[in-house]
Amino acid sequence: MARNEEKAQSMLNRFITMKQEEKRKPRERRPYLASECRDLADADRWRGEILREIGVKVAEIQNEGLGEHRLRDLNDEINKLLRERSHWERRILELGGRDYSRSSNAALMTDLDGNIVAIPNPSGRGPGYRYFGAAKKLPGVRELFDKPPEVRKRRTRYEIHKRINAGYYGYYDDEDGVLEPLKAAAEKRMRDEVVTEWHRVERVRREAMKNVVSGEVAAAGGRGGEAATEVLFEEVEEEVEEERRLEEERMEREKGEEAGREFVAHVPLPDEKEIERMVLEQKKKELLSKYTSDTLQGEQKEAKEMLNVQR
Secondary structure (H helix, E strand, O other): OOOHHHHHOOHHHHHHHHHHHHHOOOOOOOOOOHHHOOOHHHHHHHHHHHHHHHHHHHHHOOOHHHOHHHHHHHHHHHHHHHHHHHHHHHHHHHOOOOOHHHOOOOOOEEOOOOOEEOOOOOOOOOOOOOOOHHHHHOOOOHHHHOOOOOOOOOOOHHHHHHOOOHHHHOOOHHHHOOHHHHHHHHHHHHHHHHHHHHHHHHHHHHHHHHHHHHOOOOOOOOHHHHHHHHHHHOOOHHHHHHHHHHHHHHHHHHHHHHHHHOOOOOOOOOOHHHHHHHHHHHHHHHHHHHHOOHHHHHHHHHHHHHHOOOO
8 A cells, every 4th residue: 555645646646636726716815904904704814824924933933053143033023923913903803803902912021931021122122022932042132031130128217117016015925825924923033132132231221320320430340330331332321421411510500509609799780670671772773773764763863862861
C-alpha cells in the first residue's frame, strides 16, 4: 500500500486537485481599510485571519537564534497586526457585532518573568507598543523591564503616631493573667522593705535629735556619735543642721533681749503714734504727687500758708 505522499503525487490526484482549484473563486485579499468592509461575517473572518497570523509570528519570535534584526522586524510586524486587529474589532462593533475589546488584553505588557507591567507605554515607541518572546532580551529592551530598586520611604511623624495603639503603652500586658500575680507579690515585697527602712531611719533620726539637743554628738566613739554618723549616711543631716541652727538663733535672741533691757537712750525717740503720723503724711504726699499736678500742689501750699494751716 502506497503512502499518502505517493498518492498525492499520482497523476489522477493532481488532476482532481487542479479541477477543484479552477472551480474555486480567486482568493480574496483582506481590505486595506476596515471601513471598506460592509459585511459582518467578512469582518469576523478577516479578524480571525489576523489572529492566526499573529499566532504564527509570536511562535516564530520565541527563537533567540533568529538574530537581532529579524527579531526586531517580527516584533514590529506583530504590533502592526495588533493595531489592525483593533481596527477590525471597532468595525465589527459598528456593524452590530460582538464587542471584542472587553476581553482583549492588547494593552497588557509582561516582563521576562511573565508579570504584567503596569506602565502603559514602557518602550517609548508609541502608545500600545509591545515586545514579545526573544525581543524582550534585545539590547536596550531588557532595561525597560528591569525593576528599579525599591526606595524605602521614611515614615512621617503622623504615620508613626497613627500606628500607635493601647498595646504600645502596655495596657494589654495584664490581659493574659500572668503578669498581675507577679506584680502584686513584687509590689507587696517592695512596700514592706520601704516601710521597714522608713521606721529604722526614723528611729535613728530621733536618737540623733536627742543627742544633738543634749550635746552628745561631739563625743567621739560614743553612741550619740555613731547615731549622728548613721543619720548623715541616711541623708537626714539637713534636718539635724536645721535643728541646730534654730537652737542657736533662739539662744542669740534670748541674749539680745537680755542686753536690750540694759539699753539707755541718750536722745528723744518718737513714740508709736508719732511714727504712725509720719508714715501717714508720707503716704499722703506720695498720693498727691501721683494724682495731682505740680501747679495744683503749689496752689495748695500757698493756700495753707495764707490760712496758717500746718497740715
